[in-house]
Amino acid sequence: MNAIVTLNEVVKEYRLGSVVVPAVRGVTLAIDTGEFLSIAGPSGSGKTTLLNLIGCVDTATRGTVTVDGQNTATLSERALTDLRLHKLGFIFQSFNLIGVLNVFQNVEFPLLLLGNVSKVERTRRVEKIIEQVGLSEHIRHRPNELSGGQRQRVAIARALVTNPRIVLADEPTANLDSVTGDKIIQLMKHMNDNQDTTFIFSTHDPKVTRYADRVIRLKDGQIDDENGVPAKPLAVSA
Amino acid sequence: MFSVFFAEILIKIAIRNLFSAKLKSLILGSFVFAGTILVVVGNSLLDSIDDSMSRSIVDSFSGHIQVYSDSAKDELSLFGGMIMGREDIGKIDDFAGIRNELLKIDNVLSVIPMGIDTALVQKANTIDVELAELRDAVRTNNKPKIQAKSRHIRRIVGLLEGELKNLDNVARTKDRQEDEEHIRRAASAVFWSDFSQDPLAALEFLENKIAPLSLESQDIFLRYIGTNIEAFKATFPLFEVVKGNAVPNGRRGFMFNDFIYETQIKHKVAVRIDTIKKARDEENRMLATDEELQQLVRQNVAQFKEVAFQLDDEETAMVRQHLKDKLNLGTDEQEFSIILQQFLEMNDDNFSIRERFFYEYITPHLALYAIPIGGTLTITGLTRAGYVRNVNVPVYGTFQFKSLEKSALSGGQNLMDMMTFRDLYGFGTADRVEENAEIKKEFGVVEVARENADEALFGGEDAAIVSDSATTGFDEFKNVDLQGAQRYTQALLERIYTSDEINTGVALNAAIMLKDPTRLDETVAVINRVSQEKNLGIQAVTWRAASGLVGQFITLVRAVLYVAIFIIFVVALVIINNSMVMATLERVREIGTMRAIGAQRGFVLWMLLVETAAISLFFGGVGAMAGSGLVLTLGQVGIPAGADILVFLFSGPRLYPFLAPIHLVIAFFVLLGVSVASTFYPALIAMRVTPLQAMQEEE
Structure with a gap:
């Protein structure tokens, strides 16, 4: 298989004063290109930490994390930032849009950071992706004029506009009602189907995991079981 | 790494942020605005004042450059220095020779001999x-x-x-x-x-x-410039005769500064009435409400003797009659002194009538000026050797420096011919040289140099030798004025001295006018070099250095202005810094998100910089424009000189300030400095924000 992300005996420990708190305790995992992967588990099971390690915003205490062929432990802060810009897209639980910018500008932001995309090209790509997430009517609106679901659509558009290899989503539906959350996951799945982009999202909501190609269940920082089969919607009680 | 794209988004975000926090931006902006106005207006005003003041000083009597002895103990101070008493600025022994050497220097236009000193004029209660x-x-x-x-x-x-x-x-x-x-x-x-x-x-x-x-007032100290009056008249464009005439070419004579003449030589009661009239006419002040003017009236009433003592029986009777006829004062048989006091008790209703009456019916009987034009002034001077010397000199008239007539500072100098000055100061003049020659001839005096005097007196062959050290200027015999008043006979006062005679001999300092004033510092250096090379024994200083505290005034005010500007901008800096720190802390999530998405630390730094710079430059720009507008408007309208000192500083009754572009440039760089400095700490905080902080849940 063509693994875009590999984790090998990854351990992440946090230091709280004199106490060492292990968040991830030896995870070994390979994620293939184009996968629609869910990381599930209760609060404190290490989902977010695992996503941060894959997302290059944090580095492992022990073990190796490889993203698109690069060992993140060997990269400088600047190189990690660059990797995030070019290869990764982020969708946050609280949307994290830039409040002073409108929809168009928020989505355009990563393209501007790339620095080598012309204005015409930017406009074309931004308008196209906004259309794909169904927000063409709201293109000049500010985030505070949008509903939660609409904001998360903007975030998805922002994450995808650079054509990243991987999109990471930390609890993307947690701040949304179930109907909206469902639509967001469907949109992500739709984008995943149309592109070669790998989606990795964390959730503790069993209704969400059913869209996943594969579900990684975490418990106390370790993989509980890895059956590779999407959980059935009602089989797991909350 | 910095590209057009960056610039675009940075400016976009900065402007959005500024608009989303309007009040904060306004508060910050108003500091920057005020500071910039201060920089532009303050500096422009100071430059304009400096310019006009330099005209006041240079064109009235300092010239562009002053030269004086390089062995002077004190610094030359044209307006009087810090030292109480008189400064010792040495002397230029051979002015004519120095003048010739100076005129050879390319940029030198004219050289005027001077001697500034202070003397007592006897009008006073001794x-x-x-x-x-x-x-x-x-x-x-x-x-x-x-x-x-x-x-x-x-x-x-x-x-x-x-x-x-x-x-x-x-x-x-x-x-x-x-x-x-x-x-x-x-x-x-x-x-x-x-x-x-x-x-x-x-x-x-x-x-x-x-x-x-004793009714007399105190002695008057007169500060005077001994000079070649004819050359002075021709050289200094601000000079103009007010009363009488200029001292005729080559004559001995004295000219009062009109300001001194009107305030110190004039009859005191008249001066007070003049002061009240001026206050009422020009400043709209009222006797009824103005304590200072009431005080003047009270003084006039109390000192009615100043008038009464000068009137004889006949004049008293005449004035008394006029007071009765014209003003209905003293109808019953009161004492004249009481009637006079009643007359001097002026108020707003009767002031104009009584002021006219005073000049029409009373002053013709008074000595309105203690020293009349055409009269003789007795000046008591102190020679350098410390002897008191009285000299009589005719007063030809009064003068003023054009447009500075109301300034006490420029009014402090009177003019005297060079011959009288040398007499007062105890230096040889043409007359004394002649006289000494006669005495020597009469007594068979042999010249003996000072260093050989002992030998000549005690070891030499000649029996009786009197050493005459005329060249040193310290001859004690010269100061024993055996012939007294005879010296200043009518013949001496009528003698016309040639320009050579005036220039030959001692001067204390000299004023130099330049052909090209912009080459001031260069010419000072040239003169000092020439003096060294040719051993002239003189030093040159700029008019600014020569005018002592007055010349330093602008430097002083500028220092105060800079301190004020500094304080404003330090306050602005602290406030901007603080609010940027607050804003940064509020925006941790946003900055974290940007970092997660792929913004480098440099981007975050630039974002904050652009934001402060935008505020500074916008409000600074508006401030600079407002300041420039203000200066340009004032340049059209003019700033009235309220006080006497301002007339001098403004070189006239109004100052018309001009705008120098350099101040806009200065303002720009000051603002840039402030924005960068105030962003330093918040930027440090912002750059420490990690992408992880974007992931943390709100609340």
Whole structure:
């Protein structure tokens, strides 16, 4: 298989004063290109930490994390930032849009950071992706004029506009009602189907995991079981 | 890494942020705005004042450059220095020679000899001074001095006694009788023969009972410039004659500065009336409400004797009649002094009429000016050797420096011919050289240099040698004025000196006018170099350095302005810094998100920089425009000079400030500096924000 992300005996420990708190305790995992992967588990099971390690915003205490062929432990802060810009897209639980910018500008932001995309090209790509997430009517609106679901659509558009290899989503539906959350996951799945982009999202909501190609269940920082089969919607009680 | 794309988004975000926090931006902006206005307006005003003040000084009497002896003990200070008493600025022995050398220098247009000094003019109450010295002599038991001082005071008392006789039929009050008794007692031979028995009691009597009766005012100290008046007139464009004439070419003579003449030489009662008139006419002040003007009226009433003493019986009767006819004063048979006091008791209703009456019917009988134009002024000077010397000099007229007429500072200088100056200061003049030659001829005097004097006197072959050291200017014999008043005979005063004679001899300093004033510093350097090379013994300084504290004034004010600007911008810096820190802390999530998405630390730094710079440059720009507008408007309208000192600084009644572009450039860089400095700390905080902080849940 063509693994875009590999984790090998990854351990992440946090230091709280004199106490060492292990968040991830030896995870070994390979994620293939184009996968629609869910990381599930209760609060404190290490989902977010695992996503941060894959997302290059944090580095492992022990073990190796490889993203698109690069060992993140060997990269400088600047190189990690660059990797995030070019290869990764982020969708946050609280949307994290830039409040002073409108929809168009928020989505355009990563393209501007790339620095080598012309204005015409930017406009074309931004308008196209906004259309794909169904927000063409709201293109000049500010985030505070949008509903939660609409904001998360903007975030998805922002994450995808650079054509990243991987999109990471930390609890993307947690701040949304179930109907909206469902639509967001469907949109992500739709984008995943149309592109070669790998989606990795964390959730503790069993209704969400059913869209996943594969579900990684975490418990106390370790993989509980890895059956590779999407959980059935009602089989797991909350 | 910094690209157009960056610039675009940075500016976009910065402007959005500024608009989303309007109040904060406005507060920050107003500091920057105020600071920039201060930078632009303050500096422009100072430059304009500096420019106009330099005109006031250069074109009135300093010239562009002043030269004086390089062995001077004190620095030349044209307006009087910090040192009490007089400065020792040395002297230029051979002015004519120095002038010739200076005129050879390319940029030098003209060289005017000068000697600035202060002397007493006798118009004054000497009794207090004499009494103080007598007391001093008594204390130190200095018998010869006691005798000398006693004689002087006795003479003054005698004059007072004579004054009393003239007043016999006027004021005969009880007080007056007592005063008379005091004066008669002080004038008596018995009083003085008993003086030595109890000198302190006698002194107390004189100080308490006699001195207050003297009506004269204090001696006037006159500051004057001895110069070649003809050349002075031709060189300094601000010079103009007000009353009388300029001293005729080559003559000895004195010219009062009109300001001094009108305020110090004029009759005191008239001066006070003039002051009230000016205050009422020009400043809209009212006698009814203005404490200072009321004080002047009270002084006039109290000092009615200043008028009364100058009127004889006939004149008194005339004035009395006029007061009755024109003003209806003194209809019943009151004493004249009471009527006069009633007249001087002026108020807003009667001031104009009485002011006209005063000049029409009273001043013709008064000596309106203590020293009239055409009269003779007796100046008591102190020679360099410390001798007191009296010189009589005719007063030809008064002058003023154009547009500076109201300025006490420029009005402080009077003019005197160079010959009289040299006499007063104890230097040889053409007349003295002639006279010395005659004396030498008469007595067969042989010139002996100072260093050979001992040998010549004691070891030499010639029996009697009198050393004449005319060249040093310290000849004690010269200061013993054997011929006294004869020296200043009519013939001497009518003598016309040639330009060569005026230039030959000593000057204390000299003013130099330049052809190209912009090459001021360069020319000063050239003169100093030439002086070294040719051993001229002079030093050159700029007009600014030569005008002492006055010249430093602008530097001083500029320092104050810079301190004020500094404080404003430090406050602005602290406030901007603070609010940027607050804003950064509020935006941790946003910054974290940007970092997660792929913004480098440099981007975050630039974002904050652009934000502060945008505020600074926008409000700074508006401030600079407003400041420029203000300066340009003032340049059209002019700023009125409220106080006398301002007339001098403004070189006229109004200042028309101009705008120098350099101040806009300065303002720009100051603002840039402030924005960068104030962003430093918040940027440090912002750059430490990690992408992880974007992931943390809100609340």
